[in-house]
Amino acid sequence: MRVVALITRIMQQMRRDKRTLALLFIAPLVILSLMYFIFNSDESELSLVVSNGNSQLIDKLQAVDFHVIEKENFSKEDLMANEYDGWLDIQQNQFELTLLNDSPSTAKAVKMKLSQAMQPDNATTMKFSTSYVYGDENTALFDTFSPMLICFFVFFFVFLISGIALLKERTSGTLERLLATPIKRYEIVAGYMIGYGLFAIIQTIIIVVFGIYVLDIVHVGSIWLVLLTNMLVALVSLSLGALLSSFAASEFQMMQFIPLVIVPQAFFSGIFPLDNMVDWLQNIGRIMPMFYAADALNGVMYKGYTFSDIATNLGILASFALVFITLNIISLKKYRSL
Amino acid sequence: MEDIAITLSAVEKRFKHKQVIAPLSLEVPTGQLIGLLGPSGCGKTTLIKMIMGMLKPDQGSIHVFNYTVPHKQLLMDIGYMAQSDALYTDLTGAENINLFAKLYGLSKTERINRVQYAANLVHLTGDLNEKVMNYSGGMKRRLSLAIALIQNPKLLILDEPTVGIDPVLKKEIWQELIRLKDQEHKTILVTTHAMDEAERCDQLAMLRGGQIIAQGTPQELKTCYGAKDFDEVFLKAGGDII
Numbered sequence: 051m052r053v054v055a056l057i058t059r060i061m062q063q064m065r066r067d068k069r070t071l072a073l074l075f076i077a078p079l080v081i082l083s084l085m086y087f088i089f090n091s092d093e094s095e096l097s098l099v100v101s102n103g104n105s106q107l108i109d110k111l112q113a114v115d116f117h118v119i120e121k122e123n124f125s126k127e128d129l130m131a132n133e134y135d136g137w138l139d140i141q142q143n144q145f146e147l148t149l150l151n152d153s154p155s156t157a158k159a160v161k162m163k164l165s166q167a168m169q170p171d172n173a174t175t176m177k178f179s180t181s182y183v184y185g186d187e188n189t190a191l192f193d194t195f196s197p198m199l200i201c202f203f204v205f206f207f208v209f210l211i212s213g214i215a216l217l218k219e220r221t222s223g224t225l226e227r228l229l230a231t232p233i234k235r236y237e238i239v240a241g242y243m244i245g246y247g248l249f250a251i252i253q254t255i256i257i258v259v260f261g262i263y264v265l266d267i268v269h270v271g272s273i274w275l276v277l278l279t280n281m282l283v284a285l286v287s288l289s290l291g292a293l294l295s296s297f298a299a300s301e302f303q304m305m306q307f308i309p310l311v312i313v314p315q316a317f318f319s320g321i322f323p324l325d326n327m328v329d330w331l332q333n334i335g336r337i338m339p340m341f342y343a344a345d346a347l348n349g350v351m352y353k354g355y356t357f358s359d360i361a362t363n364l365g366i367l368a369s370f371a372l373v374f375i376t377l378n379i380i381s382l383k384k385y386r387s388l
Numbered sequence: 389m390e391d392i393a394i395t396l397s398a399v400e401k402r403f404k405h406k407q408v409i410a411p412l413s414l415e416v417p418t419g420q421l422i423g424l425l426g427p428s429g430c431g432k433t434t435l436i437k438m439i440m441g442m443l444k445p446d447q448g449s450i451h452v453f454n455y456t457v458p459h460k461q462l463l464m465d466i467g468y469m470a471q472s473d474a475l476y477t478d479l480t481g482a483e484n485i486n487l488f489a490k491l492y493g494l495s496k497t498e499r500i501n502r503v504q505y506a507a508n509l510v511h512l513t514g515d516l517n518e519k520v521m522n523y524s525g526g527m528k529r530r531l532s533l534a535i536a537l538i539q540n541p542k543l544l545i546l547d548e549p550t551v552g553i554d555p556v557l558k559k560e561i562w563q564e565l566i567r568l569k570d571q572e573h574k575t576i577l578v579t580t581h582a583m584d585e586a587e588r589c590d591q592l593a594m595l596r597g598g599q600i601i602a603q604g605t606p607q608e609l610k611t612c613y614g615a616k617d618f619d620e621v622f623l624k625a626g627g628d629i630i
Contacts, residue, residue, distance in 0.1 A: 227474035230440055231491040232463040386442055386458065 069303060077309045084314060087331055088322050096160050099124050099137040107140070110167045130183055136160045144177040151182045152353070153323055154189045184353050185268065193268040197276075197347035198319040198340075200261050204280050205287040205340060206312055208250045213291030213304050216242065220295065229386040239378045242292060243285070250284035271350035275357060279350065282367040283343045289374035290339075296381050319344035339370045393418045393543055393575040394439060399448035401434055401598075408434045409598040411448065416577060416591075421569045423589030424579040425622070431598040432579040433471055436547050439577075440468055452543065464492065467541035471548050473528040475520045481507070481531050482516040485538060492539035506534035509564055511557065525552040533561065537568075544568070544576045550585065562588055583618035594625055601625050 064071060095117040100108060101124050111118050119134065126148055129137050135156050139146040147164065151157040161180070185193060219225040228238060258276050261267045269276065294311065298304040318335035327335070335341045346363035349355035394416035401409040409431050416422050424432050437443040439450055441458030450457040453465060475484050485506065489499040507513045510530035520528065529552055536544060544565075550558045562585065568574045569590075578589065586592055587606050594602040594609075602609055602625045606618070613624040 222477075223470055223472050223474035224476060226442065227468075227470055228491065230442065230463060230466075230468045230470075231488060232460055232493070233491050 069306065073306045073309070077306075081309060081313055084317060088317055088327060096136070096156065096163065097134040098160065098164075099129065099134050100140070101137070102140040103138065111138075111164075114163045114167045116163060116167075126183060136164075138164070144179065147178065147180045149180065149182050151184045151186075151189060153194055154185070154191050156323070157182070157189075189268070194348065194352055195321050196261060196265075196267040197351040198321055198344040200257055200267075200276075201280055201283045201340065201343045201347050202316055202319055203257060204250070204254050204283050205315065205343070207253065208246070208284045208287040209291040209307075209312065210304075211249075211291070212242070212246050212288045213295045213298070213307070214301055215246065216292045217295040217298055217301065217304050221300070226385050229382070235379050235382040235386070238382060239292070239375060242378075243288060243375065246288055247285065250288055251281055254280040254284055267351065269351040270354035271356070275350045275355075275360065276347060279343060279346045279360065279364065279367070282364060282371065283339070285371040286339045286343075286367055286374065289371050289378060293374050293378050293381065296384070314338065315340035320348060339367060342366045391418050392416065393453060394577065395451040396435075396439070397448050397450075399435075399438060399445045399450060401431075401438065401443065401445050407598060409438075409445070412598065412600055413448075414593055414600060414603075416575065418575050419569065419573045420590040421565060421576045421578065421588070423586050423592045424577065424595060425581065425583075425586050425592055425618075426579075426595035427581055430595045432595055433547055434598075435595070436545055436577070436579060439545060440466065464539065465542045467536035467539065467544045467546075469532045469536040469544075469546045469549055471551075473532050475528060475531060477521040478519060480517050480519050481512055481523070481527075484520060484531060485516075485535055488535045489538050494539060502538050502540065506537045509537065510534045510561070526554060526557065529553050530557070530561075542574060544574055544578075546576070546578045548579055548581075550580070550582065583622065586618045594622065596625075 095115065097117045097119060098111060099119045099121050100111065101120075101122050103111075103120065108118055108120065121128075124137055124139070126137075129148060129150060133150060133152070135150055137148040139148070147161075149157045149160060180187070182189070216225075219228075225238075229235075254277060258273065258280060262269050262273060262276070290311070294307050295304060298307070314334075315338045318338045319340040342363040346355075346360035346367075349360050349363075392415050394414070396412060396414040398411045398413055399409060400407075400411045412435075424435065426432050434443060438445050439452065439457065441462065444458075452459075452462050455462050476487070479487070482503065485503050486499065489503060494502060504513070507516055510533050512527065512530055512534060515523070515527060520531065523531065529549065533546070533549055536546060550561060553561065565576055565578070566588065569576055578585070580586065589606060592602075592604065592606055592609060593600050602612070602621070604612065609621050609625075610616075610618070613621045615621040615624055
């Protein structure tokens with residue numbers, strides 16, 4: 051009987067917490083369908099630039115589904131600029147293959163298809179040399195997405211900590227009490243951003259330094275740019291966490307933002323190749339701060355981008371933070387109209 | 389107008405469809421101790437939050453010391469004690485008081501003096517370095533009161549200040565409130581549902597269902613309703629529906 055009493059109580063509580071119910075039943079469907087679309091995206095055609103190839107070779111390459119672009123006077127710089135997957139340059143008796151290698155799995159696919167195409171004859175008589183634009187033959191998948199992992203963890207932990215801290219302040223009444231003093235609303239938000247921001251910065255430094263020096267994650271660009279990008283990520287996450295805490299009535303409800311806000315961001319941070327996704331899916335990615343953060347970090351750490359290469363991404367991240375901070379200041383009006 | 393501290397004119401407030409404060413007018417004279425008396429849920433806290441500027445009335449206007457609410461200067465002049473103890477429980481008592489002293493912009497020497505004064509007043513001096521989570525309910529109440537007094541405000545608004553405080557301390561707090569009123573000419577607005585506290589106020593306003601059902605000095609109210617004590621006044625004034 052006592053068990054029944056408890057069960058009844060849980061039923062009553064759950065029935066009233068419509069949001070938890072919705073999350074329990076609907077959120078898994080949303081995430082599942084998102085994953086379905088992401089993994090079901092058709093593998094995009096591999097693009098291969100061919101210099102000095104004869105028509106026989108081109109036919110063979112097209113037969114294995116390469117998107118062949120014939121170009122004489124091509125260079126490694128052109129390859130980088132146009133982001134083709136590979137470049138096959140045919141010298142007298144040597145194939146020179148240059149792979150973009152922005153994702154190791156694409157590079158592997160190019161190599162595999164190429165050997166398929168060459169199989170019976172040429173491969174034996176011709177010499178074959180391979181070079182890489184980014185990384186080298188030992189590039190592991192982890193090298194390309196570890197930058198995203200770094201910013202993902204920065205985002206995740208800062209989001210939770212700031213969200214729950216501010217939520218506690220709301221539920222315990224201390225926020226209301228603070229607003230009964232002559233403090234200005236922006237002062238509260240600034241205090242929060244700087245106070246928790248300091249800890250977020252320390253956390254960022256620890257994660258980045260550990261990743262780069264202890265785990266030896268590939269980084270060709272400047273570590274300062276990595277830190278700068280991650281600090282912007284922390285700021286976005288801090289302000290978003292604080293903002294969303296006003297839509298949560300309990301720690302439990304705060305946790306519910308993880309599948310709604312954090313998980314989708316992971317999908318679009320480049321852990322899964324974005325190029326293969328259909329347009330509408332890519333557009334969803336463009337509203338996620340992590341999309342820009344991951345793009346910038348991957349650029350710096352793996353491709354050796356400089357500040358000017360990632361300035362747009364950083365600008366967009368800063369705008370996200372600015373918008374969230376402003377919304378935070380506005381949302382405090384709920385407690386005091388001044 | 390200097391002799392009127394708070395003026396409420398035809399103030400009205402509803403939450404969703406529930407009328408919490410019916411059109412209500414009230415004047416609180418300067419330098420008096422006013423009791424807002426009423427059962428739980430009668431709108432006392434809502435009224436106080438509107439005076440503080442934390443809630444916006446749907447209709448009507450509120451003036452405090454000739455300022456229209458909400459006004460930032462007013463927050464400096466009002467010492468506020470909320471019904472629930474809004475304290476940072478993982479900080480010590482001293483850290484809590486000091487935080488608010490700084491928020492009110494007190495200078496360092498002022499701060500030391502005021503913290504000492506306020507802590508001493510509520511008998512917390514010895515416990516200031518203890519974390520608030522280890523405080524008893526009464527100690528938290530006292531700390532909240534100390535914080536309300538920290539910036540030496542002209543007006544004190546205390547929402548059920550003596551709930552959970554033992555009779556001895558309750559008596560001392562009331563003595564101090566009366567001293568603050570008499571000697572430092574502070575205006576004090578207290579909500580309570582304890583009838584023994586009602587006796588000690590200069591003026592009483594009885595609130596029920598968002599309306600003021602009776603107003604006057606404790607003596608006036610008792611004579612008016614021909615009652616021996618306030619429980620009786622309350623029952624008679626409000627009819628027999630509780």
